[in-house]
Structure formats: structure tokens, C-alpha cells
Amino acid sequence: MIVAVVRENFPGEQRVALVPGSVPNLIKAGATVLIEKGAGTAAGFPDQLYLDKGAQLIESRQEAFQKADVIFQVRSYGANPDAGKADLDFMKPGQIVIGMADPLGNLTAIQEVATRQARLFALEMIPRITRAQSMDVLSSQATIAGYRAVLLAAIHLPKMYPMLMTAAGTLSPARVFVIGAGVAGLQAIATAKRLGAVVTAYDVRPEAKEQIESLGAKCALLQLESEGAQDKGGYAKDLGEEFYTKQREFMGQICSESDVVITTAAIPGRKSPLLVTTDGIKRMAPGSVAIDLAAERGGNIEPSEPDQAVTLDGITILGPTNLASEIPNHASQMFSHNITKFLLNMVKDKQLHVNMDDEIVAGTIATSDGEVVNGRLREMLNLP
Amino acid sequence: MIVAVVRENFPGEQRVALVPGSVPNLIKAGATVLIEKGAGTAAGFPDQLYLDKGAQLIESRQEAFQKADVIFQVRSYGANPDAGKADLDFMKPGQIVIGMADPLGNLTAIQEVATRQARLFALEMIPRITRAQSMDVLSSQATIAGYRAVLLAAIHLPKMYPMLMTAAGTLSPARVFVIGAGVAGLQAIATAKRLGAVVTAYDVRPEAKEQIESLGAKCALLQLESEGAQDKGGYAKDLGEEFYTKQREFMGQICSESDVVITTAAIPGRKSPLLVTTDGIKRMAPGSVAIDLAAERGGNIEPSEPDQAVTLDGITILGPTNLASEIPNHASQMFSHNITKFLLNMVKDKQLHVNMDDEIVAGTIATSDGEVVNGRLREMLNLP
Known part of the structure; x- marks a missing residue:
């Protein structure tokens, strides 16, 4: 052989x-x-x-x-x-x-x-079964991408992540919003928490709440959350357009209170769901950073472009498609x-x-x- | 007025x-x-x-x-x-x-x-007295620079900082070496620790040991460390050439075991002491990153150039001179x-x-x- x-x-x-x-x-x-x-x-x-x-x-x-x-x-x-x-x-x-x-x-x-x-x-x-976990390249590479996304945002953000109480006053911590709590999302949450940010996370699967909270992040809950949002492979399923419209409004609301938004919602083999509209992104303050890890297939963030930096009202929107390769x-x-x-x-x-x-x-x-x-x-x- | x-x-x-x-x-x-x-x-x-x-x-x-x-x-x-x-x-x-x-x-x-x-x-x-602490721009801006240096190194490093035990094996943590435990150095140590790196730090002032260790880093001690290495302003003083030669050998040794080296030793108004020679840097593995925060005045790292990226045997050497302005x-x-x-x-x-x-x-x-x-x-x- x-x-x-x-x-x-x-x-x-x-x-x-x-x-x-x-x-x-x-x-x-x-x-x-x-x-x-x-x-x-x-x-x-x-x-x-x-x-x-x-x-x-x-x-x-x-x-x-x-x-x-x-x-x-x-x-x-x-x-x-x-x-x-x-x-x-x-x-x-x-x-x-x-x-x-x-x-x-x-x-x-x-x-x-x-x-x-x-x-x-x-x-x-590779099937998402226990025996195949050690072979799962999507998971392993998503771990890297989630970590990297947080660093990338930190490098572009005009603020520091941690809260600092110094002789020169108190700096409030950066507020990071992670959308999608799969492997990449959870690693992003963990990394942003490590760096001292205040983290809020959202996932369409109610099952994700416990994982999000176990990492010390706040779980944002959309009331109309439906059961059965997870397919048998553990991925988020496609839901309907009415649901997504309400979801996007909710996302825009949390974006308006965030310094950093990182979206990680990709559905295998399909166009990525649009989660944050241009209007939603524009609710962020100038200097904010948005990173769309689903930019390769249409993106979760409307104005994101694959592998490009878009600037909109002073907000930086990045759509890196091969982050794992950067580590x-x-x-x-x-x-x-x-x-x-x-x-x-x-x-x-x-x-x-x-x-x-x-x-x-x-x-x-x-x-x-x-x-x-x-x-x-x-x-x-x-x-x- | x-x-x-x-x-x-x-x-x-x-x-x-x-x-x-x-x-x-x-x-x-x-x-x-x-x-x-x-x-x-x-x-x-x-x-x-x-x-x-x-x-x-x-x-x-x-x-x-x-x-x-x-x-x-x-x-x-x-x-x-x-x-x-x-x-x-x-x-x-x-x-x-x-x-x-x-x-x-x-x-x-x-x-x-x-x-x-x-x-x-x-x-x-501004005198380094208690009453003037809240006015001390060198300290406040060094805080930012120390944080930023760690992020910059993380973005250039082909490894992640934290140790991860995953289904795809265990990744060992990055080893970060911080030289100079003033405000920038201590913030660099704190940030690298936050991100999960294994941190070693060195300062010519034996008084720094306690501060280094309080942040969870290992303090590297050079045996011939002399008393009186700190001036009345709290800065490291200039010592003699014989001392620096031994120090450089010691630094090179720790560099050889590090993925990242961050130097922060600047003496106000003087040329920065040369702490890491070209030979010392070359003892690092390919892919390693060195950041010289003293590059503006000659640098602590021999091959560093102000505001340029130098690559030597696959090692990246950066000499940013205005890091605070980047946040x-x-x-x-x-x-x-x-x-x-x-x-x-x-x-x-x-x-x-x-x-x-x-x-x-x-x-x-x-x-x-x-x-x-x-x-x-x-x-x-x-x-x-």
C-alpha cells in the first residue's frame, strides 16, 4: 500500500x-x-x-x-x-x-x-457519528476558523476586548455576538471569552443553549424558536422564509448592541441563510467589525463578499473563506x-x-x- | 480658558x-x-x-x-x-x-x-509618582501596545495559542516569551495567558519576578542579575556591555524554545539595548514570530526594522512603532x-x-x- x-x-x-x-x-x-x-x-x-x-x-x-x-x-x-x-x-x-x-x-x-x-x-x-469523530475534518478545521475569526475581529476593532480598570480610567469590554453555535461558533465564543469580551450567542437549535452558557456566554433566545431545527447529522436545518424574516429582525437588534458580529451558519450543500441584513449591520456603531464565515456560499451577512473587506458607514465586514489555512x-x-x-x-x-x-x-x-x-x-x- | x-x-x-x-x-x-x-x-x-x-x-x-x-x-x-x-x-x-x-x-x-x-x-x-499615575500617557499607551503585540503575533503564527484536546488530537499551546516586564510587557503576558499560551518572561530588574509570576507566567532568571537595575523612575537602567553579552546568550537560549518572542525593553531617551541577536532569533523554529516594540530606537532584536516585516529562515520579525494608534x-x-x-x-x-x-x-x-x-x-x- x-x-x-x-x-x-x-x-x-x-x-x-x-x-x-x-x-x-x-x-x-x-x-x-x-x-x-x-x-x-x-x-x-x-x-x-x-x-x-x-x-x-x-x-x-x-x-x-x-x-x-x-x-x-x-x-x-x-x-x-x-x-x-x-x-x-x-x-x-x-x-x-x-x-x-x-x-x-x-x-x-x-x-x-x-x-x-x-x-x-x-x-x-464523513457521517457525524461518534466513531467517526476523530476523522471529521469539517469539525477540526472549523475549530481553527472559529478561533481565527475572533483574532481577525480583534485586529480590526479599534477597541480592546477585555475590561481594563487602569489609572487612565476604565475601559469597557468589547461586546461580541456569535451567530451559530456549531464547532466554529463555540470555538469563537470560547476564544472571545478568553480574551475578556462580553459574549452573546444565538443558534436556531434550542439544544445549543446549554453549550453556549457552559462557555460563559449569554444565549439570545428568539421566542418563536421551533423544535426540530436540527437534522439528524446535528446541523441546523433549513426552516421557512417567515421564520427567517423574524430572525433577521432579532439579529439586527443584537447587532446594534455589539462591537463584533461573527456568523457561522452554513448549511451543507445549500446557500447560506441570510441572517443579518444590510440594515441590520448598519445598526452597529462605526468601527464595529462583522465576520461572515459563510461568505463562500452567499453569506449570512448581506453585504459580505467572499475574501474581501467591505466598509459600510465605518463598519468593517469581512468574508474570509479559508481561515483554517491561515493557521x-x-x-x-x-x-x-x-x-x-x-x-x-x-x-x-x-x-x-x-x-x-x-x-x-x-x-x-x-x-x-x-x-x-x-x-x-x-x-x-x-x-x- | x-x-x-x-x-x-x-x-x-x-x-x-x-x-x-x-x-x-x-x-x-x-x-x-x-x-x-x-x-x-x-x-x-x-x-x-x-x-x-x-x-x-x-x-x-x-x-x-x-x-x-x-x-x-x-x-x-x-x-x-x-x-x-x-x-x-x-x-x-x-x-x-x-x-x-x-x-x-x-x-x-x-x-x-x-x-x-x-x-x-x-x-x-511626567514624573513616575503616585499622584501622576492617572496622567501617565507612556503607561496607558503601553498597555494598549502590549495587548496589541500579542494579537499581532497570534495573527502571524501558524499555530493557535491555547492547548486544545480535540477528537483530532491534542494541540500543544504556543510558547510565548516576553522580554521586559514594564507596563507593555505585563499586559503582553496577561493577554498571552488569557489566550492560553505558556508564557515565560524576563526582566533585568529582579523586582519584576513577583509581578511576572502573579500573572501566571514563568520568570526566567539570569544568575548574574545585579541589584540596582532599576532607576528611581522605575525604568530599567543601562548596565554594562559584559552583562549584555551574557544576557543575549541567555535570551537566545529561551528563544530557541519559543514560538513567539515579544521584546519591550526601551530605555527613555537612549538607544534600546540589543537583547536578541540575529543568531538568537535564528534559533527559533520556522514559522515563529518575533515582535520588537523597541524598534523605533534601534530595537531589542538585531534584525528588526521599524514598521517593517523582516523574514529570516521562515521567522517573521516585526518592528511596529505605533501600536497604540492601531486601537x-x-x-x-x-x-x-x-x-x-x-x-x-x-x-x-x-x-x-x-x-x-x-x-x-x-x-x-x-x-x-x-x-x-x-x-x-x-x-x-x-x-x-
Whole structure:
């Protein structure tokens, strides 16, 4: 079993799918590990560290696809639509490709991979079950993004976060409003609390209240909150337009009392719900900062633009789409842990077994034998 | 008594010397308060807020100097050598000018102000006595700088600060090394601790140990630490070259174990001591971040450059010289508190009294009646 790690080539991507610390685990499981030269450099893992752990270096991406049974990528084609397209030509029938592939957002790319007869595992589809927690890249990378969002807001805010009582008077603490209490939201709450901010958080799922309060934040409650706002994967479900209108009014009200707003409400594979309107944002004071972590798919904040800074009445609105990559060392370490666990789940007696009876394998595999094989994706494609 | 606040015109300066909240205190003391239009905008204080508090708006800088008995500035000429030079022509005999003026670093500017017969109070010279604590701009602005330095390092670091134990493995906390435990250093320690970093700190003054440890940081001790490393103002004194050589070796050793180094050792009016050599910095791992808060006067870190990012073997070295201005709202609020207290100390029965028997007044006044009058400055000029 040969596992190859390629250098990421999505613009600005600094992560690497495997860190040196994970190499011994793969070798122990019977793998030969090949690393494309320079793959870990941007994340702070020079080639020598991989060699020290028993990996071998290879010269090119092409060589990686040529030699490997398994390809490890952070962003596979689909999640890397431009530069990643060239990988299609390299893929071999039966070859296993593991990485993020944006299957729900870029189905066409999945179909193209199918024609290459590769077996693509799209890590975004890992089932949200206990046994798969250690493989869940969406969670691990969202942890980083939530932390980073708070720092980004702090750097743009003309105030300090903590309350300070000094000889030069008392500074009141910054008021941070976090919308969406998933992994990213909870980490944002925790980080803002650490830094001394007064934090309010909102989630459409009433179940989130306890988690929000356990972190020391105030939970904002919209009266008409409905039961069943959480799907079986633990994500917030799409509700109806009437509900969202009332929600947006409520959000605008809390925004008017906040120095920082961070929105984290993304629904997998769908356009992000609009939670804060332009009018809502304008209720913030000049100098306030809004960060939209859902900007990639339409955004939770109306005036946000993906990867741009928008200024409106002195309010800064940021829509970063790849925050985890900005803390590449730790993000890669977590990703590497996830992807290694995922592969090892398919290894038995040093041999690869793609066992479709395993809920994790069946939920994550996107393509095989020239077909889109994933049930959820076939449904979206109206295939039987 | 007419007090006028001018708009700062030092490049990048976003602070304002007086915030709306301080206006009523001045009015109650008998002052008329004039604000140059737009003076508070960059710090988040629009003109209307000043009007609401009873201040009057004026059109120009020239008008401010023409009408005022007292000028409030963050950066007076001296601390604003290019754009501030034009103020010389506006100054009137007897006019009081209060602001930072870099008296120990830019004596020539002080002499030029003297020829205008203005009475310049250089806030950097406020004596470090209990009664003057509420006026101490160096302390208040250093508080902001120390906080900001930690955020800046966090934004550049490819790791997170806190230790995280997640389903995707355990991330070890970032190791932050703070050199110099004055106001900026202590705030840097406190902020890094808040964010979850493991913090080590060093100060040449053995007295600092208790303060460092009270914030939860480890105090690094150099054996040959000498008594009397603190001057009567509470600042670290200059020691000898032999001592500094040993100190630098020790610093390099701790740097090699740190992800972030923040240096804050500035000696008023002198070139900053070189604490971390290029070799010392190079002992850090790639991806590490060094921030030199003393870069303006030569720097504590050999390869640092004022207001530039230097990259060396993958290590980022920043030398920001005006960090307080990057959190202009809170920095201005504190500065405003300081400068207002300072002026009110010279007001009795709604009248200004420049009482040279007051230690605070005598220590801070730089020029009067066409002369440099400050004892310390006269000494530097070899005047009797």
C-alpha cells in the first residue's frame, strides 16, 4: 500500500494533508509514504522532518499519482476546481483519492472524477457519528476558523476586548455576538471569552443553549424558536422564509448592541441563510467589525463578499473563506490526524479493504468503478 | 480658558487627544473646548459627539492655535517632526501646548519650540509618582501596545495559542516569551495567558519576578542579575556591555524554545539595548514570530526594522512603532483621561496656574519664555 501526499495548489492554501508526526502510524499499518517535495513547507514542516519519520520524497505531483494506491490531499478536485482539474488526467482506475472535494457544491467535478474510475472519498461527507469523530475534518478545521475569526475581529476593532480598570480610567469590554453555535461558533465564543469580551450567542437549535452558557456566554433566545431545527447529522436545518424574516429582525437588534458580529451558519450543500441584513449591520456603531464565515456560499451577512473587506458607514465586514489555512501548522496537524484515522479504518492486516458495509466508508465514498456511488449524491443527480 | 484639540497629522496616527467623554470635565473646570473638525473621526468619535457634550467645532488647525490658550495634541512637534513643524509658525508666546514631544530623542525640536516662546509640556516626562499615575500617557499607551503585540503575533503564527484536546488530537499551546516586564510587557503576558499560551518572561530588574509570576507566567532568571537595575523612575537602567553579552546568550537560549518572542525593553531617551541577536532569533523554529516594540530606537532584536516585516529562515520579525494608534478608540480614551487630569492639575478656581513648585508641572514643562526650562533637558544641552 503506497500512500502519496501531494503539495496543495489551491491559491493561498498553506495546509498539507499529512504531517510528519502521522507518518509512523501509516508505516506501522503497512504503508509506504511518499511526500511530494515541499508539500509541508508552507505549514512549517520541511521535507527533512518527513524523511526523519521514514517517508520518501518524490519530485512531482504526476509521480505521486503514478505510484500511489492512495492519494492524500487537503483539497481534491471539486474543492480546488481550477488547479485541481489537471489531477483528473493523472488519476488511475481503482486509485483511492482522499480529500475535501465539495461534493454537495460541485457535483459536476464528482462526475468527472467518476469517469476516471478513481475511488474518491470526499471527507466532507464523513457521517457525524461518534466513531467517526476523530476523522471529521469539517469539525477540526472549523475549530481553527472559529478561533481565527475572533483574532481577525480583534485586529480590526479599534477597541480592546477585555475590561481594563487602569489609572487612565476604565475601559469597557468589547461586546461580541456569535451567530451559530456549531464547532466554529463555540470555538469563537470560547476564544472571545478568553480574551475578556462580553459574549452573546444565538443558534436556531434550542439544544445549543446549554453549550453556549457552559462557555460563559449569554444565549439570545428568539421566542418563536421551533423544535426540530436540527437534522439528524446535528446541523441546523433549513426552516421557512417567515421564520427567517423574524430572525433577521432579532439579529439586527443584537447587532446594534455589539462591537463584533461573527456568523457561522452554513448549511451543507445549500446557500447560506441570510441572517443579518444590510440594515441590520448598519445598526452597529462605526468601527464595529462583522465576520461572515459563510461568505463562500452567499453569506449570512448581506453585504459580505467572499475574501474581501467591505466598509459600510465605518463598519468593517469581512468574508474570509479559508481561515483554517491561515493557521496552517495546527490545521494540518488536525487534518492529518483525521485523514490518517480515516484511512486506517479501511486497513486490516496491512491490507486495504474498502468495506461498503461500514457506515463511514459508504457515507464518504463518492465515486467507484466509473460511477457516482454515494446515495446522497445519486439522489441529487436523480439517479436510482 | 480656551482649550483646542487639533486633528493629528502624523502619518498613520489615528488617535485623538480628547474624547467626547472628557469634554464635560473641562467645561466644569471653566474651559471652552474647541475641536478641529474631524479630529476624532479615525478613533471612532464623530464631530457630533463632541457637540453633544458641549464642545464647539472649528475649521482649521490654524484657527485652533489662534484662539486657544491650551493646545491638546497626541503628537506635538518633536514626536511629529515632519508634519508638526508647521505648528511652530502657529504658536503664540505664552501658549500652552500639551502632548507627546519626544523631548529626550528630539531636543532640537524642543529648542525650536522655545524660540516661539510657547510653554510646551512634554507628556513623556511626567514624573513616575503616585499622584501622576492617572496622567501617565507612556503607561496607558503601553498597555494598549502590549495587548496589541500579542494579537499581532497570534495573527502571524501558524499555530493557535491555547492547548486544545480535540477528537483530532491534542494541540500543544504556543510558547510565548516576553522580554521586559514594564507596563507593555505585563499586559503582553496577561493577554498571552488569557489566550492560553505558556508564557515565560524576563526582566533585568529582579523586582519584576513577583509581578511576572502573579500573572501566571514563568520568570526566567539570569544568575548574574545585579541589584540596582532599576532607576528611581522605575525604568530599567543601562548596565554594562559584559552583562549584555551574557544576557543575549541567555535570551537566545529561551528563544530557541519559543514560538513567539515579544521584546519591550526601551530605555527613555537612549538607544534600546540589543537583547536578541540575529543568531538568537535564528534559533527559533520556522514559522515563529518575533515582535520588537523597541524598534523605533534601534530595537531589542538585531534584525528588526521599524514598521517593517523582516523574514529570516521562515521567522517573521516585526518592528511596529505605533501600536497604540492601531486601537485608536480605547487608546484615545485613555490618553484623553491622562491629558485632562494633567491640565486640571494646573487649574484652580477655573483659572490656569502654572505652578513650578508642583513636581508634576516642573518635571513635564519643557519650554517657557523663550527658554528650555526643564532641568533634565538643560543638562543634556549643557546649560546651567
